[in-house]
Amino acid sequence: MEVKKKNMGLVLAGLLLGILMASMDNTIVATAMGDIVGKLGGLDKFVWVTSAYMVAEMAGMPIFGKLSDMYGRKRFFIFGIIVFMLGSVLCGTATSIVELSIYRAIQGIGGGALVPIAFTIMFDAVPIESRGKLGGLFGAVFGLSSIFGPLLGAYLTEYAQWEWIFYINLPLGLIAFVFIAFFYHESRQHAKQTIDWAGAITLIAAVICLMFALELGGKKYAWDSWQILSLFAGFAVLTILFLIAESKAKEPIISFKMFKSQIYWSSNVIGILSGAAFITASVYIPIFIQGVLGGKPTNSGLVLLPMMLGSVVTATMGGFLMTKLKYRTIMIPTLALLIVGLGLLTTLNESTTLWTLRFFMILVGLGIGASFSVLSNAAIHSVRPQERGSASSTLNFLRSLGMTLGITVFGIIQSHMFTKKLAESMSAGGGAAGEIPKELDLKDPHALLSPELRKAIPPQILENISTAMSSSIVQTFVWAIIPAALALLAAFFMGRDKMDPHAELEGEYQAGH
Secondary structure (H helix, E strand, C coil), X not given: CCCCHXXXXXXXXXXXXXXXXHHHCXXXXXXXXXXXXXXXXXXXXXXXXHHHHHHHHHHHHHHHHHHXXXXXXXXXXXXXXXXXXXXXXXXXXXXXXXXXXXXXXXHHHHHHHHHHHHHHHHHXXXXXXXXXXXXXXXXXXXXXXXXXXXXXXXXXXXXXXXXXXXXXXXXXXXXXXXXXXXXXXXXXXXXXXXXXXXXXXXXXXXXXXXXXXXXHECCCECCCCHHHHHHHHHHHHHHHHHHHHHHHCCCCCCCHXXXXXXXXXXXXXXXXXXXXXXXXXXXXXXXXXXXXXXXXXXXXXXXXXHXXXXXXXXXXXXXXXXXXXXXXXXXXXXXXXXXXXXXXXXXXXXXXXXXXXXXXXXXXXXXXXXXXXXXXXXXXXXXXXXXXXXXXXXXXXXXXXXXXXXXXHHHHHHHHHHHHHHHXXXXXXXXXXXXXXXXXXXXXXXXXXXXXXXHCCCHHHHHHHHHHHHHHHHHXXXXXXXXHHHHHHHHCCCCCCCCCHHHHHCXXXXXXX
């Protein structure tokens, strides 16, 4: 239903703050991890701090999306805000890495409700003639928060204390809670459906197995160890059980019939692939700045600003153009820009200037921005109103999965190339492995980000390491072009659809166009 015009601004502000908190918390911790581990210890367990949040968030997205279709958006959005703030408070009081990981999982449960339901409420509450430009705004905030997180995390860690990366959520969450609780009034009429418990349990278990395998593989355990192989086997078995459960469920959490729509399946495929390509630049450009050029955390965060600005531009433009142009007409040229930007990143070396790098990052941002606004609307385009929550949450779930797979797969590639190039340069230069400080873990690119540790490395050895780091990151960007190119290919399958008010007002589910 539509919200009264006088309350519309407050409701939208509340939704935007919810998106800002949840999506930013995916990345804000990354640049603060060095300080957190230094204060709390537990270097061998720090991967759980990130994985606990992502597991809980990804598992919760499709479930909360479905529940919001059944029992209403408002109650689950408010539930998400409360749980997210509770998790944030607990994170700030953690005294060990184990405690922090548990509290991050609580945060993740809240985050799993916030992002997909915010987009769905916007689609429900906003008059159709305004959805394009507001969809662009929502997409811009989503993209901005994904990139702004590392910068804010670096700033708070350097000039305040690490606890503030969590406490900063409290004022944002309180404002969002007040705006939605008191000014958003939704219809009481919802589709009462049976809960797909088998689907929910197998989905959560499958996601947990996959995330733990990706997080622990190559770090705590070898990829061919029985622990990692067992997790992958568990993921495969549980995924099959999930698919069986969904095919038999009367009201499945992820409805297969939605994927019969060409616009729906192509939007989800683009979301997975573009997310995997985009996250590579977000992760490895800061490492390049600090590990190769020797910059500070704030320097590396600031280099992401041009990408952030570029993404905001095309996210906003995409929103405005949705009612005028076909979805694919917007996505094809922007994804082509993403490929160009990643292609230019493959030319980086130790002599690359910051201005050149900023220009490349602007192109990457322009290339990914439209996906944040256009895909969210395209995915909901062909479904009935009572299925919007499920459709939106499935897209966000798959986009997050794409980013997670991208970080892992390209992380393996970068680590392998780094080790290979370093061995070659050390052999050619006559460097001795014994000259490398014992505390330097060459399998972890973040080990080179510490200014103190860099000072302890002899200049010749540091030059060899920096050269190997630069070469390995460039090679990673070469591989990242592949999912970007496949996303561009998928955009050609989006059909001839665009945002059409008349088609939606008919309220019909169009299964196969």
